[in-house]
Amino acid sequence: MIAAGYGDVTVVVDEADDLFYTQAALAAHCPGEGRITVHPTPASGHPAALAHDMLYALGKRLAPGPHSPDVWLDSVSAAWRAAAAWAQATAVRHVLVSRVHLLTPRRIDQLLAWRTTAGVQLTLLWQAAARKLPPALVEVERRLSGEGRFEALLADPGPIPARPSFPPGAPIQSVPGAGTVAGGPRWSSAWPVHGPGPASLGPGRQAAACTGVVGARLVHAVPAVGVDALSTTVLSALGHPLIAGALSVLAFARVGLGSLRWTRDLDITGDVSVIKVHGIAHRSCVLYAVPDWARPLLAAARVHHRLGSHRTGEGVFAPVLRAEARHLRTHAARLPRLGLAVLVDSLVP
Known part of the structure; x- marks a missing residue:
């Protein structure tokens, strides 16, 4: 195994397609700690397929069917923008993508552009010969080797906080007139927020x-x-x-x-x-x-x-x-x- 990195992008070249790296990447999937693993849908010709895979890894489920209310996600730009919004909002800091050697150069370019928008650390598993790397990935030249190095990479805290910045709030005073859903309690988790202002x-x-x-x-x-x-x-x-x-x-x-x-x-x-x-x-x-x-x-x-x-x-x-x-x-x-x-x-x- 050889790993090459450029900035917050790392390419792991595994010519032998060692099962260890795939298993380690899948086991590393933990959205609660700000790390997700994306396993691209094989042989999908849908233009937004990789963005859909990213949304799936982020815990989103698209409604199926030809008249789906999620048909807007057929747009590549809309799907990637949604994925970037969810990644930022939930403080995802590290994204691993397996089987990258099966992606087209166009989808790899989309993935690299999305990384910049989402502000995440990106690790790509290239499970084929290094000589087949596309130009966009050849530019990453920092090389690492060994299973221990890959495990250390997975343990890296990444460029942004590992958890969303939503600390639990203290209960606030109940206000008369707040309704309830049938069978549901009236409750709140927010605390009063103070800021400048005369009133x-x-x-x-x-x-x-x-x-x-x-x-x-x-x-x-x-x-x-x-x-x-x-x-x-x-x-x-x-x-x-x-x-x-x-x-x-x-x-x-x-x-x-x-x-x-x-x-x-x-x-x-x-x-x-x-x-x-x-x-x-x-x-x-x-x-x-x-x-x-x-x-x-x-x-x-x-x-x-x-x-x-x-x-x-x-x-x-x-x-x-x-x-x-x-x-x-x-x-x-x-x-x-x-x-x-x-x-x-x-x-x-």
Whole structure:
């Protein structure tokens, strides 16, 4: 075995196709520690196949079928952008890809470009002769050898923190009027967030200038509505960051789409513990505590928004409420326990 690295890209050349390296790479898959292993789908001619494999390794499951609500992921750029958003939001720091010698030069170029966007350490297992390396991988020339070196590479903490920066929040004061889902408790995991600003915002109170959450002192946020574990699992497995984020807010806040449409990047606290949802003409803008399960989903939606070069004052969910409205509606219908289809019924089919 020979390993060659350039920056945060390492190519492991295993001409003998030793089973040790494949097994070690698969065993290293641990999203909770910021490391995932991608095993490319063999002989797939789909343009976005490798991006789909990346999403699968990130724990996302795409709805099948010719009329799938995830058909938007057939777009190569959309699929890779979604994968980058999820990787950043969940603090993935090291990505291993096996069987890279079976990938086309075009897909290898996509993978290298995605690494730059996602900001991860990338290790590629080239299980063929070194002389067959494509030009993009020939440029990596730092060489290592031996099973011990490969194991040490897997133990490297990587370029970014190993765990998402979502520390558990302290319970906050319950606010009268917060509803519940049938069979679900009323609860919250967020703590009050303090920042500059002359006024205190309570639930249901109007914000004078309707600034973001950073520009005000947050006293109380409406506790999140309880959502059952099965529904949170389904929501967390959605591939589209905006759909996952939007449906999670509808689930724990039970607000209408009119409120969600104007939620901006600056309406979400840095630790994603509180979100501000706007009323019509910015009357009765409400602060909601974000439950732990929804924080990575909202973080991914915000990253997806920023990767699109949007300004912080633009609506985070506005694109999915327009161009992808039918997909949001279909996914909502797949969660009957939450009754979200009623909340998105105003969307066009």
